[in-house]
């Protein structure tokens with residue numbers, strides 16, 4: 121079974137649930153994720169950021185993901201997360217990725233369309249699918265009032281025009297989520313009305329939610345219990361993610377929750393076993409922590425178990 125694109129996965133889950141897209145940076149993270157997906161019989165997207173490519177090198181991540189496909193027999197999609205220009209997308213298309221994201225969300229509408237179109241033409245000619253982004257993910261200070269929302273969240277009419285003009289295969293939308301562990305100051309709020317409007321103007325078209333970690337309090341607490349200092353962290357409640365998955369969101373991106381699970385495990389191990397220094401001793405439970413987190417996401421949050 122070679123790497124696959126996300127096209128079939130999205131068709132299968134549309135309107136029912138979302139596929140998990142998990143960020144990968146090293147072997148233990150990849151193994152934890154794929155073991156979970158295998159046990160849950162779930163479709164899976166592994167995604168690599170520019171930072172991950174820089175940290176681990178394209179070739180190492182590629183070979184590790186190929187090994188995961190061979191080892192598990194799972195249909196895995198390998199995706200570039202937040203490609204910032206045509207060149208990085210091209211490098212990943214040429215280098216064996218089956219999906220790339222061109223993130224032109226910081227550009228003007230016209231420039232975003234132009235660069236996305238260019239990536240789509242290049243990628244589609246090689247059988248690779250393209251995710252684009254329109255609208256800006258809120259920072260913790262952003263989108264506190266309606267006018268701020270209107271200037272940063274995805275405009276539904278623009279989204280429809282953007283998809284028709286670019287031919288992209290999926291679209292990341294801004295409805296109130298943000299990257300990292302500090303997503304909301306007060307109550308968590310997503311603009312579901314806006315999501316509904318976007319989906320109604322793009323029937324059957326896969327939408328993507330970035331910044332979708334839940335930042336589970338027990339993992340933050342464990343980090344802090346064993347020497348960490350993470351204050352004021354808050355994520356997207358699980359029921360909101362579940363709901364988004366029934367409204368046209370087909371891909372939900374999760375990185376922060378894996379980072380917290382891995383760090384909590386390593387901190388706990390090292391605090392309890394100060395004489396140990398073999399990395400396998402703490403990376404083994406860390407890998408297990410990743411696996412448990414991904415199983416929880418797939419089975420209880422994304423609801424995409426048994427969707428192969």
Ligand SMILES: O=C(CO)COP(=O)(O)O
Pocket residue numbers: 143201202298299300301329330331332333334373374375376377
């Ligand atoms: O969107 C993400 C990667 O593109 C990850 O989001 P989180 O920081 O919420 O995990």
Ligand SMILES: O=C[C@H](O)COP(=O)(O)O
Pocket residue numbers: 143169170171172201202299375376
């Ligand atoms: O979108 C951000 C992802 O969490 C990846 O983060 P990174 O750029 O630090 O690898």
Ligand SMILES: [Zn+2]
Pocket residue numbers: 202223225253257
């Ligand atoms: Zn973005």
Ligand SMILES: [Zn+2]
Pocket residue numbers: 201202299330331373
């Ligand atoms: Zn993202």
